[in-house]
Amino acid sequence: MAKGTKVTEKEREKMWQLYQQGGSFKAIAKKLRRSPDTVSRHVHEYEAAVRATGYVLNQGNIK
Known part of the structure; x- marks a missing residue:
């Protein structure tokens, strides 16, 4: 991806x-090109x- 492109909600998820799943930031970045x-x-x-x-x-469950 080019510098300055926005990260979409799908990408964040x-x-x-x-x-x-146990990925490192470096491995994820390489895979997603970030x-x-x-x-x-x-x-x-x-x-x-x-x-x-x-x-x-969970606040609704507390009485």
């Missing part, structure tokens, strides 16, 4: 899925969003 820094940033952002969503959904 794919990065996260590959990371969950920089390891970009992959790292988006994996961490996606992970934070998943955690926040789980937290909000």
Whole structure:
């Protein structure tokens, strides 16, 4: 990918899925043709969003 291109939601999800399967940032970056820094940033952002969503959904179960 050219420098400065935006990462799509599908790409972010794919990065996260590959990371969950035990991939390294460097290997994922090579596969998706992105920089390891970009992959790292988006994996961490996606992970934070998943955690926040789980937290909000679990609040309804607490009495």
